[in-house]
Amino acid sequence: MAARDPAASASVACAATSHDSSEALGSAEDLSPRSAAPDRVAHSEPAFRRLATHAAARYRPAGRSPYYFARGKLGGDPVFAVLLRDGQIKDGARIVDVGCGLGILAALLMAASEQYESTPSDWPSTWTPPPRRWTLRGFDLRSNAIVAGQRALADVRDRVTLSVDDVRQIMLPECDTVVMLDVLHYIDPAAQTRLLTNAHAVLAPAGTLLLRVGDAARNWRFRFTSAVDCWVSLARQKSWPRFYCRPLAEWTSLLDGIGYSVVAQPMSQGTPFANVLLIATKRTPPER
Template sequence: MAAHARTFDNSDYQRRVDRAARRFRSSGRGPYYFCRGKLGSDPVFAALLRDVHIPGNARIVDLGCGQGVLAALLAESDLGHLWTLRGFDLRRTAIGSAQRAMRDMAARTQFELGDIEAVQLPPCDVVVILDVLHYIDHGAQASVLARAFDALAADGRLLLRIGDASGGWRSTFTLITDWIVTIARGTFQRRFWCRPLSQWIGLLEAIGFEVQAQPMSAGTPFANVLLIAKKRRARSASVS
């Protein structure tokens, strides 16, 4: 499942964002504008398409899928009609929005209410975890990543975006933003379990991944990095 960058047209991407956002109109203005804003301003989604990190025939698991904006974007992309996606999230309203947005592709997309620390991961080719793991403690992070490793096919990959705790003021700004987001959602969280980039890479390598780090904060004040982790060997029995 090698990834190769493709010719990327920003105006074409924006048209796809517009179509993806329209899928959420049945859920109200909030989900509609959230999708437009998220896909339009967060560089990770354009990167996933531009760099072909998700093959067209992939079985995708999206942990912490939210309202399903990744699935909506893939549905409007040129990846073809062979990929499938199964998403998990703790928020019932988000899962409902995802199901409504993707009802025309219900045969290929499933969205389930579930805790990523506990759900059973199906066999897959790609696991996507974007801006989620710092909400759970370090032991739980290691457990989720090890389970993702086990669920992935031999040539599978994990796409993990993290905040780099060694990122200086950008890291602080990222945390402040996360606190504001949790307050807005009514799920205020006093603590986040962050790690420096080097520790994230070390953890993934200890599990058995080969890791490539791709800066993912262009045009934003955040300390975000996309880790592309490919299976390298049998999983280590003990990580933390």
């Protein structure tokens, strides 16, 4: 991802993901209990590239660094295009973005709505139309990222609220979709379990957790992913970071135990990363 767009270099670790159509994550067994088809190069679609440029432009008033970061991330990280293409966020969804950084997901959803409303024929015909009437609440520890995101999304503050919070300490708001992209490895295993349980408690019945993690069982790919994460954390915090990672099977088992049904979607094609999108649906208790 970074190689294609120099602006993406700063975003590599934040994303630590990518794709092309040529490589699957592994056998279907690797992705137990259930795996989705490997994604295609959704973020290479010309329509998505225009959308990414449009969304990133929101960050210009926030400064060069947020702007280039947003541009690089949206242009190089496949997960955003895949979420849109597959309609993972529904009309009217109350979204909670945990570890939202700059709020790039909100900027993309805004750009998608605007583009679809103005030129629906430009939307890829095989993609789900973008969600309408969603709202988003984002939380992140980094105040500079939140301030930049607030500037970028100031015109839609009635539907997008970004705040500085430690997600280990707060009760999340009630919602339909929880998004956690590349966040959980920053917090220790006990806090990971508490946060995933907290998300389950506040999700509406059949609500969805969209969780991207690195698969610690993926050998050199995983080591590369971690090295890039370390590099970015060092650059940001000037201290040696500690990460808390798990193999994919452990993530799915943890989620299953909390009460989610999990589908794992490969997210590493075309790059050296070891990431997986886990689409975890809140199970409803069996009727008596």
